[in-house]
Amino acid sequence: xxxxxxxxxxxxxxxxxxxxxxxxxxxxxxxxxxxxxxxxxxxxxxxxxxxxxxxxxxxxxxxxxxxxxxxxxxxxxxxxxxxxxxxxxxxxxxxxxxxxxxxxxxxxxxxxxxxxxxxxxxxxxxxxxxxxxxxxxxxxxxxxxxxxxxxxxxxxxxxxxxxxxxxxxxxxxxxxxxxxxxxxxxxxxxxxxxxxxxxxxxxxxxxxxxxxxxxxxxxxxxxxxxxxxxxxxxxxxxxxxxxxxxxxxxxxxxxxxxxxxxxxxxxxxxxxxxxxxxxxxxxxxxxxxxxxxxxxxxxxxxxxxxxxxxxxxxxxxxxxxxxxxxxxxxxxxxxxxxxxxxxxxxxxxxxxxxxxxxxxxxxxxxxxxxxxxxxxxxxxxxxxxxxxxxxxxxxxxxxxxxxxx
Numbered sequence: 001x002x003x004x005x006x007x008x009x010x011x012x013x014x015x016x017x018x019x020x021x022x023x024x025x026x027x028x029x030x031x032x033x034x035x036x037x038x039x040x041x042x043x044x045x046x047x048x049x050x051x052x053x054x055x056x057x058x059x060x061x062x063x064x065x066x067x068x069x070x071x072x073x074x075x076x077x078x079x080x081x082x083x084x085x086x087x088x089x090x091x092x093x094x095x096x097x098x099x100x101x102x103x104x105x106x107x108x109x110x111x112x113x114x115x116x117x118x119x120x121x122x123x124x125x126x127x128x129x130x131x132x133x134x135x136x137x138x139x140x141x142x143x144x145x146x147x148x149x150x151x152x153x154x155x156x157x158x159x160x161x162x163x164x165x166x167x168x169x170x171x172x173x174x175x176x177x178x179x180x181x182x183x184x185x186x187x188x189x190x191x192x193x194x195x196x197x198x199x200x201x202x203x204x205x206x207x208x209x210x211x212x213x214x215x216x217x218x219x220x221x222x223x224x225x226x227x228x229x230x231x232x233x234x235x236x237x238x239x240x241x242x243x244x245x246x247x248x249x250x251x252x253x254x255x256x257x258x259x260x261x262x263x264x265x266x267x268x269x270x271x272x273x274x275x276x277x278x279x280x281x282x283x284x285x286x287x288x289x290x291x292x293x294x295x296x297x298x299x300x301x302x303x304x305x306x307x308x309x310x311x312x313x314x315x316x317x318x319x320x321x322x323x324x325x326x327x328x329x330x331x332x333x334x335x336x337x338x339x340x341x342x343x344x345x346x347x348x349x350x351x352x353x354x355x356x357x358x359x360x361x362x363x364x365x366x367x368x369x370x371x372x373x374x375x376x377x378x379x380x381x382x383x384x385x386x387x388x389x390x391x392x393x394x395x396x397x398x399x400x401x402x403x404x405x
Contacts, residue, residue: 180204249275253286280336288340292349299333299353311360321361322379329357330384337388338395347385354384 168179179201187195193203206212250269252260260271274283274290281291303311310316310324333353340346355372362379364370376383 245269251275251282251284253284255285257284280339291336292340292346295333295335296349296353299329302329302332303353303357307360311357318361318379322381325357325361325381330387334384334388334391338392340388340392342385342388350384350388 168174172179172181174180181196181199181201183192183195189203196202245267248269249272250260251272251274257273272284274281276282281294283290306324306328310321333350342350351372355375358375358379358381359365359370362370362375364375375381
């Protein structure tokens with residue numbers, strides 16, 4: 001027992017003691033004994049009884065009293081421990097609930113924010129949907145108008161097609177969708193227009209290069225059949241200027257093919273799409289792609305011819321190889337380059353052809369991963385593109401300084 005219990009002599013307790021006895025194997029009787037004693041008297045009586053008997057008796061009232069107090073104390077301690085554990089558990093549960101509450105509150109705020117954003121996006125989508133409906137209505141209206149215009153255009157195309165398929169009258173020539181009449185009579189402009197209107201037509205108005213080229217060919221044919229042209233041809237033959245019909249060809253510079261029959265002494269010159277003039281290839285579409293391809297191919301052939309005898313020959317010095325490079329190889333791909341239109345593709349092809357020769361002169365290959373600028377500096381060679389640009393500028397200055405006519 002604790003000493004604090006015995007420190008209070010005024011404290012009295014009521015102890016109820018029950019004992020059961022069995023008599024003649026009959027029923028149990030329960031007797032109640034009320035004891036009103038102070039804790040000091042219980043302790044003194046317990047000490048005195050122990051000194052007389054030599055030890056505690058198992059069935060004596062003081063022993064029962066002491067055991068009861070021990071049980072009560074133990075129960076009290078257990079109760080305190082249980083209460084403490086309960087308090088700790090409640091504290092932990094409170095802390096957990098508080099953290100869970102904070103987490104749920106944060107999640108609620110996040111969901112509320114998401115809800116507000118979704119509501120805002122929903123409103124924006126509603127506005128966009130309304131705008132889309134308005135645009136769709138406008139597009140539908142435009143589509144209806146376009147469908148109507150398309151139907152009208154189809155009708156006009158059908159009428160024009162029927163008109164085109166109609167045959168032109170006698171002595172009239174068809175070109176495209178129109179019929180043309182060449183008059184040999186000499187009249188004033190007003191008289192000529194009145195004559196055309198009487199025939200249900202009007203004077204020619206040239207609106208395209210093809211139509212212009214057609215009229216040029218017709219005028220040339222008219223001049224060839226006239227006496228003035230024949231007289232000019234006769235005068236040329238007198239001074240020894242005779243046009244050979246077997247070596248001459250005609251070409252029309254136009255994006256689209258135009259038939260033009262040129263005649264010399266009643267003989268028609270063949271019309272071609274490409275011809276060579278002083279070694280330069282000209283095409284009717286006025287482009288230089290075929291000429292550049294032909295020049296680069298010729299340079300590759302020269303490279304192949306000089307490969308073993310010059311390019312990779314070890315007995316020749318680099319200076320001798322570069323002399324052959326400038327005197328034989330460079331003029332081959334750059335002949336007639338003053339008329340070239342150099343774009344990125346052309347520049348790339350010229351650089352590839354040039355470096356194919358110079359790398360082998362320097363004893364290098366693409367696997368060595370040496371830049372072209374390093375090779376130019378090592379060989380002290382000017383890039384071929386720079387040479388072409390300077391030549392084109394020189395030619396442009398020459399044309400600018402020429403007198404007019």
